Amino acid sequence: xxxxxxxxxxxxxxxxxxxxxxxxxxxxxxxxxxxxxxxxxxxxxxxxxxxxxxxxxxxxxxxxxxxxxxxxxxxxxxxxxxxxxxxxxxxxxxxxxxxxxxxxxxxxxxxxxxxxxxxxxxxxxxxxxxxxxxxxxxxxxxxxxxxxxxxxxxxxxxxxxxxxxxxxxxxxxxxxxxxxxxxxxxxxxxxxxxxxxxxxxxxxxxxxxxxxxxxxxxxxxxxxxxxxxxxxxxxxxxxxxxxxxxxxxxxxxxxxxxxxxxxxxxxxxxxxxxxxxxxxxxxxxxxxx
Numbered sequence: 001x002x003x004x005x006x007x008x009x010x011x012x013x014x015x016x017x018x019x020x021x022x023x024x025x026x027x028x029x030x031x032x033x034x035x036x037x038x039x040x041x042x043x044x045x046x047x048x049x050x051x052x053x054x055x056x057x058x059x060x061x062x063x064x065x066x067x068x069x070x071x072x073x074x075x076x077x078x079x080x081x082x083x084x085x086x087x088x089x090x091x092x093x094x095x096x097x098x099x100x101x102x103x104x105x106x107x108x109x110x111x112x113x114x115x116x117x118x119x120x121x122x123x124x125x126x127x128x129x130x131x132x133x134x135x136x137x138x139x140x141x142x143x144x145x146x147x148x149x150x151x152x153x154x155x156x157x158x159x160x161x162x163x164x165x166x167x168x169x170x171x172x173x174x175x176x177x178x179x180x181x182x183x184x185x186x187x188x189x190x191x192x193x194x195x196x197x198x199x200x201x202x203x204x205x206x207x208x209x210x211x212x213x214x215x216x217x218x219x220x221x222x223x224x225x226x227x228x229x230x231x232x233x234x235x236x237x238x239x240x241x242x243x244x245x246x247x248x249x250x251x252x253x254x255x256x257x258x259x260x261x262x263x264x265x266x267x268x269x270x271x272x273x274x275x276x277x278x279x280x281x282x283x284x285x286x287x288x289x
Contacts, residue, residue, distance in 0.1 A: 002049045009089040011060075013073045017082050018064035019057040023049030026119075026288060027092050029083055030056045031110075033101030034209050037063060037197035039190060040100060043272030044279070051289070055095070057086055061205035063197065074205065076212040080109035084117070096120040096288055098279065100268060101127070101240060102209075104248065108218035111225055120288050121225070122279055124232045125265050127244040128218040128251070132210070136238050148207050155203070180239050182262055182270040190269050222251035228286040229255040232275060234263025256282065 005021040020038065022045045030041045038056045045054055058065035059079050068074055083106075087095055096119045099107040104126025111118050132140040181191055229252045233245030242259065249257040258278050260267040268275045283289060 009086055011068075011078075011082050011085055013068055013070065013078070015060060015066065015068040015073065017057055017060075017086065019055065019086055021090075022054045022056075023052055025052045027053045027055055027087070027090075027095040029087070029095050029097045030054060031083070031097065031099040031103035031106045032056075032059075033103055034059075034213065035062070035198045035201045035206055036100070037193060039193045039197070040266065040269065042190075044098070044268060044276060047272070047276040048279070055086065055090070057082060059209075061209075062201055067202070067205065071208065074208050076105060076109055076209070076216055080106055080113055083110050084114055087117070093117060094119050096122070096283065098122040098124070099126060100124045101265065102213060104128075105213065105216055105218050108221040108225075109216075111227065112221045115224070115226065118227045120283065120286055121227050121229045122232065122282060123229070123245070123248060124268055124275070125234055125237055125240050125245070125263075126231065126248060127240045128222060128247055129216065130214045131240045131244060132214060135240075180265045182236065182264040182266075185262065185270040186264070186266060187269070219247070219251055222248055223253075225252045225255075228282070230258065230278065230282040231255055232258045232260060232263075232267055232278065234260050234265060234267045234270070236262055237265045237267075239265035 002023050003021075006019070008016040008018050011017045028048065030038075030044065032038065032040050038058070041054070041056060048054055060074050060082070061067045068078070083097075087093075094117045097107050097110060099122070101124075104123040105128070107121055107123065108128075111121065231245045231249050231252070233242045235242065245257060249255050260271055260274060263270050
């Protein structure tokens with residue numbers, strides 16, 4: 001039986017941050033993407049919790065972690081600070097980190113805050129800056145700007161549309177067809193959980209953090225990385241195409257790049273066994289066992 005713990009710790013600004021721990025051993029912090037859920041890591045928990053202590057936390061404004069009382073503390077920087085606050089709470093000095101999608105930007109900031117405490121990094125379908133500019137082959141950063149304007153004028157209607165679109169089963173199918181998931185490989189239940197999770201995140205949380213995604217440039221931080229790093233990309237990812245992972249690979253000296261055939265934007269859900277084997281190989285290679 002894999003031990004599990006669920007609890008809260010108090011963040012730097014008194015925001016209660018929800019976290020879970022699965023397994024025992026050397027620590028690995030798992031950072032999901034914006035409006036995602038811990039379910040995105042279910043295959044990694046299954047495969048790795050017998051060897052490692054897997055630590056997950058809900059980002060500010062996500063699921064069991066509430067919005068901070070001050071809007072300026074809803075930010076990429078605050079979420080990165082929460083990672084170190086959690087490890088301090090657990091009295092853990094150093095850790096490996098795995099991030100998916102926006103989790104790569106979060107990890108860049110985590111590393112910049114306390115680089116000497118990062119043992120290893122693995123980034124899955126990540127990016128350095130603003131993937132909205134050509135997401136699905138479209139300039140969606142303009143759509144985000146329009147959404148901010150619409151929400152400021154019609155918050156109730158925007159919230160209604162947000163919740164109903166994201167809980168509609170067709171939304172998952174469309175996202176999959178566009179490259180967000182591989183519909184032939186990913187469990188539809190996982191797609192449903194993702195949609196429900198998105199709907200449970202308030203619109204202002206998404207819009208505020210999207211500003212950070214667009215404006216934060218992680219490239220300088222990646223160039224400073226000295227920790228062993230593995231970058232994983234999906235050959236069929238149209239949310240953050242391979243060029244984004246290749247860019248990170250070029251910026252981080254000595255990093256490894258693994259391309260998952262048929263992998264979508266959620267390689268860890270599409271082909272978990274292959275991704276898990278690659279994660280374990282990286283950790284063993286760098287004596288994180």
